[in-house]
Amino acid sequence: MGNYQLIATAAMGLEALVAKEVRSLGYECEVENGKVIYTGDEKAIARSNLWLRTADRVKIKVGEFKARTFDELFEKTKALPWEKFLPEDAEFPVIGKSVKSTLFSVSDCQAIVKKAVVERLKTHYKRSTWFEENGAFFRIEVALLKDIATITIDTSGQGLHKRGYRVDQGEAPLKETLAAALVLLTNWKADRPFIDPFCGSGTIPIEAAMIGQNIAPGFNREFASEHWNWIPSKVWEEARNEAEDLANYDQPIDITGSDIDHRMVKIAQENAVEAGFGDLIRFKQMQVSDISTTSEYGVIIGNPPYGERLGDKKAVERMYKEMGQAFSKLDTWSIYIITSNEEFEQFYGKPATKKRKLFNGFIRTDLYQYWGKRPPRQNERN
Incomplete structure (x- = not known):
């Protein structure tokens, strides 16, 4: 069993509630704007997804570093241990966001992170070319805030508000x-x-x-990380x-x-x-x-x-x-x-x-x- 830095994301104003839920699962945590950060093993990933009622998603933090140039973003992303998470056939789209950062083009940041992960995995799996991404789903996110890049993998798949019981809804349903x-x-x-x-x-x-x-809110649904090897x-x-x-x-x-x-x-x-x-x-x-x-x-x-x-x-x-x-x-x-x-x-x-x-x-x-x-x-x- 490994230990991972986990992030439960939260809507603004709900961070304290999410933290309370994380603590009641038995994990010490820190609260920041829009997120609750804690450490846990594979079991913590499963339990967090099943039990957190007020969090949006549970993510694994792969790395965090300063990145002011595309070169820096590429090299520091490539230095992360991607082989620990992604199998050879992983399907891994990259999404992104950038706030108050020198690297403001989200599409460029996404492309660079994708390329860096591919390069790292090609070396690890001894491949000269890349391969079909037809395996388990790992959504990677690069989030830049004031030139600090946080790179995560989403363990939830669909947002945690998707409990699986909504057959129909009105015009403006409450999440x-x-x-x-x-x-x-x-x-x-x-x-x-x-x-x-x-x-x-x-x-x-x-x-x-x-x-x-x-009743655990995630009891009747699937999560992306259920398919991870x-x-x-x-x-x-x-x-x-x-x-x-x-x-x-x-x-x-x-x-x-x-x-x-x-x-x-x-x-x-x-x-x-x-x-x-x-x-x-x-x-x-x-x-x-x-x-x-x-x-x-x-x-x-x-x-x-x-x-x-x-x-x-x-x-x-x-x-x-x-x-x-x-x-x-x-x-x-x-x-x-x-x-x-x-x-x-x-x-x-x-x-x-x-x-x-x-x-x-x-x-x-x-x-x-x-x-x-x-x-x-x-x-x-x-």
């Missing part, structure tokens, strides 16, 4: 990783009721159900068995999703069935002003329309107002609303207990948090 983050940022526990009044295609309720029953299939098998053992399928959950659009409710139901929660999550068509419950100490998470299109603005403001009135009766509930509308509190009719800046894709939003009364402690002593 699964952000939906999971919203649930993890609340005080919700599986024994409390949970409502999403703007459920769309069901992403937040499904992610909550997975968290409630401790230097990670024994036994490693993946053991990681999946661990995930199976830790899942608590018997945990009862009380999760409801509602939406004003009956088509979205139908899509949400289909996605929940695909995720294995067909009987466990209730979905219904309903407008937010009609939400009422006799349950106590629950959590509401909502991703309502933001009113960014001019024609929608007034309707959205009215809906925020109705939402505030409907929720004002739920004084034991904690309510979390994510929106880019900066006047949200004004229309809702109440200042938030706390606000947290998050990005929904490229839209800067705030998570408005309204904390309800705490449930009385069992056997509380006076």
Whole structure:
């Protein structure tokens, strides 16, 4: 078993959550902008891909160095131990990005890194010509930031938000990783009721159900690194068995999703069935002003329309107002609303207990948090 420097990439604002998840898997880590860095073996690669709910991808850092000229980029890339990762028939496209760096042409940087890796492997595998890339898939990335080149290999394949349960979606679906983050940022526990009044295609309720029953989010999908010859299939098998053992399928959950659009409710139901929660999550068509419950100490998470299109603005403001009135009766509930509308509190009719800046894709939003009364402690002593 080798040790690798791993990078779990994260959307802006979610780094601390990803770090918490990495630590709960048992790995010490450091947090930087957009990424969490830690060391782990082949098993760590498998477990990170299976378990990280809020990370975008898991990458292996092959090297990091200063590169101001194409020559420097070529020589330093060629000096890296590529044969340790890439078999003779590897398929390895190179992607890239460059920020505030002398080498600003991404396509040139990609071509140079590709050429350097080929040269290194030709020497190692004693080939005079290159060969068909018809084996396992290794996506290499060269990322330049202020003249420092970081070269990584992506272990995930498709982004980790692709859980494998989405049959269909609406116009602007919430990414699964952000939906999971919203649930993890609340005080919700599986024994409390949970409502999403703007459920769309069901992403937040499904992610909550997975968290409630401790189901590994990557359990039902494949990863690029499952096909790599230097990670024994036994490693993946053991990681999946661990995930199976830790899942608590018997945990009862009380999760409801509602939406004003009956088509979205139908899509949400289909996605929940695909995720294995067909009987466990209730979905219904309903407008937010009609939400009422006799349950106590629950959590509401909502991703309502933001009113960014001019024609929608007034309707959205009215809906925020109705939402505030409907929720004002739920004084034991904690309510979390994510929106880019900066006047949200004004229309809702109440200042938030706390606000947290998050990005929904490229839209800067705030998570408005309204904390309800705490449930009385069992056997509380006076």
